[in-house]
Amino acid sequence: MKPIAGRSEPTPPVKADVHTHARPGEAIVRHVSLDLTTDFPSRTMNGSVTLTFDRTPEATQIVLDSKSLLIERVTSGGRPLAFTVGPDEGLIGSAVTIELPEKGDELTVVYTTAADAMALQFLATSQTAGKKAPFLFTQGEAILTRTWIPLQDSPGIRITYDAKIRVPVDLRAVMSAGHVGKDEGELLDGYRVFTFDMPERIPPYLIALAVGDLAFRKLGGRTGVYAEPSVADAAAHEFADTEKMVVAGEALYGPYRWGRYDILVLPPSFPFGGMENPRLTFASPTSIVGDRSMVSLIAHELAHSWSGNLVTNATWSDFWLNEGATEYAENRILEAIYGTDVADLNTTLAWQELSATMEDLQKTPERTALSHPLLVTDDPDDSVNAIAYTKGSSFFRMLEHTIGREKFDAFMVRYFDGHAFQSMTSERFVGLVKEQLFGGDTAMADAARIDEWVFGRGIPDNSVEPKSRLLAQVDTQLTELTTGQAPSTLETATWNAAQWIHFLKNMPEPRTPEQLVAMDTQWRLSQSKNRAIRFEWLRIAAKNRYDGAVASLEEHLSTQGRRRYVIPVYKDLVATDWGRAIAERVFAAARPTYHPLTARSIEQVLATKN
Ligand code: BES
Ligand code: ZN
Numbered sequence: 001m002k003p004i005a006g007r008s009e010p011t012p013p014v015k016a017d018v019h020t021h022a023r024p025g026e027a028i029v030r031h032v033s034l035d036l037t038t039d040f041p042s043r044t045m046n047g048s049v050t051l052t053f054d055r056t057p058e059a060t061q062i063v064l065d066s067k068s069l070l071i072e073r074v075t076s077g078g079r080p081l082a083f084t085v086g087p088d089e090g091l092i093g094s095a096v097t098i099e100l101p102e103k104g105d106e107l108t109v110v111y112t113t114a115a116d117a118m119a120l121q122f123l124a125t126s127q128t129a130g131k132k133a134p135f136l137f138t139q140g141e142a143i144l145t146r147t148w149i150p151l152q153d154s155p156g157i158r159i160t161y162d163a164k165i166r167v168p169v170d171l172r173a174v175m176s177a178g179h180v181g182k183d184e185g186e187l188l189d190g191y192r193v194f195t196f197d198m199p200e201r202i203p204p205y206l207i208a209l210a211v212g213d214l215a216f217r218k219l220g221g222r223t224g225v226y227a228e229p230s231v232a233d234a235a236a237h238e239f240a241d242t243e244k245m246v247v248a249g250e251a252l253y254g255p256y257r258w259g260r261y262d263i264l265v266l267p268p269s270f271p272f273g274g275m276e277n278p279r280l281t282f283a284s285p286t287s288i289v290g291d292r293s294m295v296s297l298i299a300h301e302l303a304h305s306w307s308g309n310l311v312t313n314a315t316w317s318d319f320w321l322n323e324g325a326t327e328y329a330e331n332r333i334l335e336a337i338y339g340t341d342v343a344d345l346n347t348t349l350a351w352q353e354l355s356a357t358m359e360d361l362q363k364t365p366e367r368t369a370l371s372h373p374l375l376v377t378d379d380p381d382d383s384v385n386a387i388a389y390t391k392g393s394s395f396f397r398m399l400e401h402t403i404g405r406e407k408f409d410a411f412m413v414r415y416f417d418g419h420a421f422q423s424m425t426s427e428r429f430v431g432l433v434k435e436q437l438f439g440g441d442t443a444m445a446d447a448a449r450i451d452e453w454v455f456g457r458g459i460p461d462n463s464v465e466p467k468s469r470l471l472a473q474v475d476t477q478l479t480e481l482t483t484g485q486a487p488s489t490l491e492t493a494t495w496n497a498a499q500w501i502h503f504l505k506n507m508p509e510p511r512t513p514e515q516l517v518a519m520d521t522q523w524r525l526s527q528s529k530n531r532a533i534r535f536e537w538l539r540i541a542a543k544n545r546y547d548g549a550v551a552s553l554e555e556h557l558s559t560q561g562r563r564r565y566v567i568p569v570y571k572d573l574v575a576t577d578w579g580r581a582i583a584e585r586v587f588a589a590a591r592p593t594y595h596p597l598t599a600r601s602i603e604q605v606l607a608t609k610n
Contacts, residue, residue: 010054013156015425017315018376019143020065021086021095022152027055027062029152032204034163037191038173038211040134043122046112047166049149053105060100062107065146065153067093068114074098076107091379093146109150119144121269121595123212128267129285130230133171133213135267137282139275139597140205142316142380151204156314156423158201166191167211174226174264176208176277198278200258201421203312208277210264219243222256227265231285235265238288241295241337245302248336253306253329254413257420261302269561271595273297276304276326284562286531293497293530296334296346303329306416314423316380320370321424323384324392325412331393341470345498347397348468350390352505357386358459368457370395371426381597394463395453401464402448403437411437430454474499475506482508487522497530504536509543516546526552535565542572542579550582558590561598570605580610 010028022028029051036047053062066085074081079101086095098107113120123135138148146153162180165173169192172185177198185194198207215229217236220243227235242263250256263281265288274297275282281301287294307325327350335343361367368387374380400408415432430450438445449460477490495503504525511519520526525537526549538556541549553573557566570587573579587602594602 010056013154013314013423014428015156015314015318015423017154017156018374019092019316019380020152020154020157021063021092022065022154022157023061023063024152024154024157025056026059027053027100028157029053029062029064029159032149032151032159032161032207034149034161034165036163037166038136038168040122040136040168043115043120044113044117045120045148048108048110049151050106050108051151053107055100055105062098062100063152064096064098064109064150065093065143066096066150067144067147068117069147069150070112070114071096071150072110072112074107074109076101076104081107090377092143092376096150111150113148116596117147118596119147123267123269127269127593128212128228130213130228134168135210135212135228137210137212137266137270138208139271139282139595140207141275142205142319145204145207149204149207153204155203155205155312155316158203158312158421158423160201161196161198161207163194163196163209165194165196165209165211167194168192170213171211172214173209173211174214174262174280175210176202176206176280178259178279200278202278202309203423206276206278206309208275208280208282210266210282212267214264220246222246222260223262224260225263225265226280228267231265231288234288234290235263238290238292239263239295239298241292242298242302244337245295245299245333248333249302249305249329252332252336252409252412253416256305257310258305261305263298263301268559269593269595269598271561271563271598273562273564274301276301276308278305278309284560286560286562286565289497289530291497291530294532296330299333299337300326300330303333310416310421311419312423314425314428315374316383317371317374318424318426318429319380319383320388320392321426321429323388324370324390325396327389327393328396341468342498344466344468345470345496345502347393347466348471349498349502350386350393351466352502354386354390354394354459357390361387365457368459370454391453391459394459397464397466398448398453398460398462399433399437402444402462408437426454470496470499471502474503478503478506478508487519492523497533500530500533501536504533504540507540509540511540511544511546513544513546513548516541516544517548520546520548531556531560531562531565535569538569539572542569543575545576545578553582554586557586558593561594563598563601566594566598567601567605570602574605574608575610577610 012025031052033050036045074083082099084097088094119138128135167173173194175196177196180195180197185192214226215232216226217232218224223242225235246261258279270284273284287297303326308322313319313322331343331347434445452460528534573583
């Protein structure tokens with residue numbers, strides 16, 4: 001594949017990224033061409049990556065990121081190039097410094113991944129839904145792509161990519177890219193070979209691969225869902241509104257620029273709710289409930305097709321631009337399809353979580369700024385909190401209310417179009433808001449407190465607090481419960497999942513064993529099919545040492561590995577001796593089933609002393 005036309009000089013990214021070793025001002029990668037084979041027995045991938053790059057005439061080296069990779073050789077035009085792999089600096093891994101020949105803009109790195117590569121999870125047959133075939137998936141965000149591909153792993157260094165992936169003959173490979181050639185791949189040398197092409201420039205964290213026994217169900221003209229055969233029909237039923245969501249997204253933010261929008265349902269250990277890999281959202285199977293109660297997750301990942309994937313945070317200090325704009329757009333898509341009640345409910349629940357996070361961060365108020373400088377030792381994963389998501393989305397909502405919906409929407413359409421396939425910094429975005437949205441009217445921008453929102457701490461008091469009619473109904477019942485009414489007398493029959501979550505989150509503490517039994521009997525919470533509801537209930541159970549929920553707790557923690565539903569429960573459990581025993585027992589048995597990221601987080605929780 002060719003590099004992008006019309007480029008020969010490296011245009012360095014607009015802002016320095018502390019989480020990369022790359023020196024993009026000297027030589028910058030433009031295209032990544034993968035040729036890899038999966039090796040399930042050794043839990044590794046091996047093969048090569050060919051990188052096409054731009055360089056200054058003076059450049060003598062190109063620097064890549066890598067972590068725990070075994071690099072065998074580097075060549076250019078068939079000739080070996082000298083290279084060094086620097087020391088492993090922890091979070092950001094090792095620099096690979098390659099001596100460049102005088103001429104040439106392409107090199108090939110031959111390498112093997114480590115068995116414990118953080119971006120890769122190889123699942124044994126027993127760890128899948130169908131229990132018939134093994135599975136592999138990658139997770140690149142934030143800085144994990146370097147654990148399976150040596151490249152310049154910075155969100156400001158966009159690349160196009162193509163890939164040839166060899167897998168066992170009975171499996172299928174899918175990527176965040178277009179499929180080239182036959183749907184079922186080609187049989188070659190005892191492997192099944194799949195070919196992919198991503199012609200749009202994307203940040204490296206969006207390169208994604210999954211391999212497994214996958215079935216496909218068509219949803220709409222350009223939408224569909226991949227899943228293990230045993231869950232394919234349920235997935236198609238759950239995500240039936242996907243095409244409508246894409247249409248709603250386009251009506252709000254301009255054309256969907258990625259061709260197809262498919263969803264891949266991952267095995268239960270997938271550590272996230274969803275991941276916005278372009279053309280192919282990765283989704284946790286916990287999103288399949290039967291009643292479409294978790295589809296806000298699809299609205300969210302789809303919204304990243306504009307905020308995040310089209311216009312991308314330039315560095316991990318600007319992460320709120322990805323997630324804040326996406327949470328705002330998620331709510332707009334929900335409103336367009338399901339109406340204001342559903343959207344208000346979603347917004348209000350998030351707002352409550354933001355309030356809780358503000359409390360948690362009282363001792364580190366600097367972390368309540370949307371944009372804050374990160375050190376090389378700061379893990380970008382630690383910024384995944386309600387500040388980036390919900391202080392972020394509240395900033396966008398404030399802008400909407402200040403300027404009016406029509407003008408604000410027009411600004412966002414122009415923003416996505418004008419910066420498509422580019423990176424964005426917090427500083428630059430603030431400048432655009434002041435110039436384009438407020439038309440240079442500084443008094444107005446000051447009144448909206450733009451700088452305070454983005455660079456200051458806390459929530460400025462011109463925030464627009466969301467209200468939800470449906471949650472008010474729940475609050476009435478919470479009052480009944482608080483005043484001693486029996487669970488059986490409460491009016492809960494019409495509640496949706498979000499209302500239940502609100503109810504459980506705000507339940508008065510502490511509860512006696514009798515009260516807990518009465519609630520569990522009445523509402524069968526320990527058996528809830530909705531993991532979000534069951535999660536809230538199990539937190540109450542853990543905090544109140546409710547023996548009746550221990551079986552459910554153990555099952556919940558060992559049958560899925562979504563971090564959001566697992567880590568807080570472990571935290572609640574280790575707070576008491578009663579719970580710590582359960583936590584240690586479950587973790588000892590379930591550890592091999594967790595994704596490396598989840599396992600690492602749980603280990604940190606278990607290491608905390610009471
Ligand atoms: N991009 C994120 C997931 C992510 C963030 C992975 C940072 C690694 C580092 C994704 O879009 C996301 O926000 N997922 C949420 C679901 C959503 C409905 C809020 C999740 O996984 O919980
Ligand atoms: Zn997101």
